[in-house]
Amino acid sequence: MDLTNLHTLSAMDAARLIREGVISSEQYVAACLARVREADARIEAWAFLDPDHALEQARAADGGACPGSRSGRSTVCRSG
Numbered sequence: 001m002d003l004t005n006l007h008t009l010s011a012m013d014a015a016r017l018i019r020e021g022v023i024s025s026e027q028y029v030a031a032c033l034a035r036v037r038e039a040d041a042r043i044e045a046w047a048f049l050d051p052d053h054a055l056e057q058a059r060a061a062d063g064g065a066c067p068g069s070r071s072g073r074s075t076v077c078r079s080g
Contacts (some may be wrong), residue, residue, distance in 0.1 A: 006031035
């Protein structure tokens with residue numbers, strides 16, 4: 001598995017690899033954020049992006065803080 005181009009994975013493939021423990025959510029999100037940093041100055045696709053929050057959510061998913069976090073589905077976590 002080539003871990004240098006995680007940003008090229010489809011959502012389905014990324015979810016499968018996360019479920020199988022081959023990669024973490026944090027690794028995948030970090031790779032996608034790196035690609036955004038690399039390309040966005042030219043593309044200007046993002047009006048707002050919070051990389052710290054995205055990584056925080058990925059770490060929470062990896063840590064099991066959200067029910068169903070390993071399911072490969074988008075999850076919203078609420079506290080309290």
